[in-house]
Amino acid sequence: MKNKIPYLKDIKPGINKISKYVSGEIKDKKIIAAKLSSNESPFEIPSNIINSIIKELRYSNKYPDGDSEILKSAIAKNFKIKKNQIVCGNGSDDILSLICLAFSREDSEVICSNNGFLFYPIITYSSGAKPIYAETENFSISIKNIKEKISKKTKIIFFANPNNPTGSIILKKELVKALKEIPKNIIVVIDGAYAEYVIDKEFSDGLDLVKKFPNLIITRTFSKIYALAAFRVGWGYSSPEIIQILEKIRGPFNVNLVAQLAASKILREEKFINKSIKHNIKYKNLIEKELKEMGFLVFKGHGNFLLVKNSLEIISTKQILRYLEKKNIYVRSLRAYNLPECFRVSVGKRKENILFLKEIKKLLKRSC
Ligand SMILES: Cc1ncc(COP(=O)(O)O)c(C=O)c1O
Structure with missing residues (x-):
């Protein structure tokens, strides 16, 4: 179809193979309870x-x-x-x-x-x-x-x-x-x-x-x-x-x-950077520990996020993500990365991390 449009005829063939990059959820900031989908810093700048x-x-x-x-x-x-x-x-x-x-x-x-x-x-x-x-x-x-x-x-x-x-x-x-x-x-x-x-x-x-x-x-x-x-x-x-x-x-x-x-x-805000590193270690460890206790496979993550594989039989990754979205909690679906059984969760603010863990626990309890 595209090739019939004269001005698109000579487009580089590779461009037709591209699927547009889809970023982590961007919704009205006011309704988002936890945005853990884009590996951003949880902190506002000084x-x-x-x-x-x-x-x-x-x-x-x-x-x-x-x-x-x-x-x-x-x-x-x-x-x-x-x-x-x-x-x-x-x-x-x-x-x-x-x-x-x-x-x-x-x-x-x-x-x-x-x-x-x-x-x-x-x-x-x-x-x-x-x-x-x-x-x-x-x-x-x-x-x-x-x-x-x-x-x-x-x-x-x-x-x-x-x-x-x-x-x-x-x-x-x-x-x-x-x-x-x-x-x-x-x-x-x-x-x-x-x-x-x-x-x-x-x-x-x-x-x-x-x-x-x-x-x-x-x-x-x-x-x-x-x-x-x-x-x-x-x-x-x-x-x-x-x-x-x-x-x-x-x-x-x-x-x-x-x-x-x-x-x-x-770059000169050493205190801000150190605070960010400390927060990241603390909550990355907490998220990893709790998700593992729930039965997820969590890979060692060296950044500000974790790759989580859903090896549970009681619920699919799609159902987990859909449930979290209803609660206005966003983690990253990895369908586009060919990892449909996985999701990626960023380390967010303390409140966001706790809410994410609480809701996912609640969901699993309900699904048992
Ligand atoms: C591995 C990697 N490289 C580059 C980027 C893009 O970063 P920037 O915001 O600097 O364009 C990202 C963003 O998520 C990333 O994950």
């Missing part, structure tokens, strides 16, 4: 940042700094990295898209995980390339399976560390080994959207590996622990050569004024 944003709004008639200089300086200082190797974007989604735009094309292959972030195949198809899925092992990213999928056509490998939606991590030793073995003509993207939540000492966010592996790109976001999801700020870190390419093709003013300001300020 009021001193809100106040400085308000002051800045009067300059909205002017374009923001297209090079995000102040933000890059703040990132470089905070993460002890080189400013000229940073590119900022309208969320890390923006950086991921730029990477595909620059490094893949028709007839190339992009490797991602079969249980990975759904945006990777979307941007792969948009660039005209073909996604190749490497199977996870017990819901963990498998470097072995990724390597087996490498062909002459492979241009990019994407994986998130920690992985979304499974929460698994790859430790530094394995990461270094993988980077040594992967051919240097392939761009390796480690998406560190949830890196700040990891407490395992053997974990590396990969920023220190960029020097040794110039084909490595690390992407990061301000949408998760930094609680700026609505502002849309992310960044990438790589060799100067790769960053120059991404800088050339990004939108001229791809990070807005208030996003730049808020992001550079939130």
Whole structure:
């Protein structure tokens, strides 16, 4: 049908293969009792940042700094990295898209995980390339399976560390080994959207590996622990050569004024970050423990969310999600991730977590 419309005739064939990305539930905030579907921070940003944003709004008639200089300086200082190797974007989604735009094309292959972030195949198809899925092992990213999928056509490998939606991590030793073995003509993207939540000492966010592996790109976001999801700020870190390419093709003013300001300020809020990490550990452990006691299979999650497999016979995952929705509690259905028996639950505010656990307990009791 679409092919009969003359102006759609020459669309890249891959675009017809894309299913639109469906985000975690967005309903009227006032009626939502618990939003545990998008791995957002449960905390609002400190009021001193809100106040400085308000002051800045009067300059909205002017374009923001297209090079995000102040933000890059703040990132470089905070993460002890080189400013000229940073590119900022309208969320890390923006950086991921730029990477595909620059490094893949028709007839190339992009490797991602079969249980990975759904945006990777979307941007792969948009660039005209073909996604190749490497199977996870017990819901963990498998470097072995990724390597087996490498062909002459492979241009990019994407994986998130920690992985979304499974929460698994790859430790530094394995990461270094993988980077040594992967051919240097392939761009390796480690998406560190949830890196700040990891407490395992053997974990590396990969920023220190960029020097040794110039084909490595690390992407990061301000949408998760930094609680700026609505502002849309992310960044990438790589060799100067790769960053120059991404800088050339990004939108001229791809990070807005208030996003730049808020992001550079939130990095200095050590108390806020520590509070977020502590809260995450406490409630992730509680949710895991209680769901396990109810009989669910809960996978070790290193981010701010848990992958839960419903192995109960008394009730289906669909029925669980439908019940929770009636109570205005939203967790993430993983149907689109080909995991219909699973769901993903983010760590929310104390009240949200308790309510979720209470309602799910009530439902199971009723279903026995
Ligand atoms: C693994 C992963 N990467 C990237 C993103 C996108 O983040 P951003 O808000 O920076 O675009 C998400 C969002 O959920 C994610 O889970």
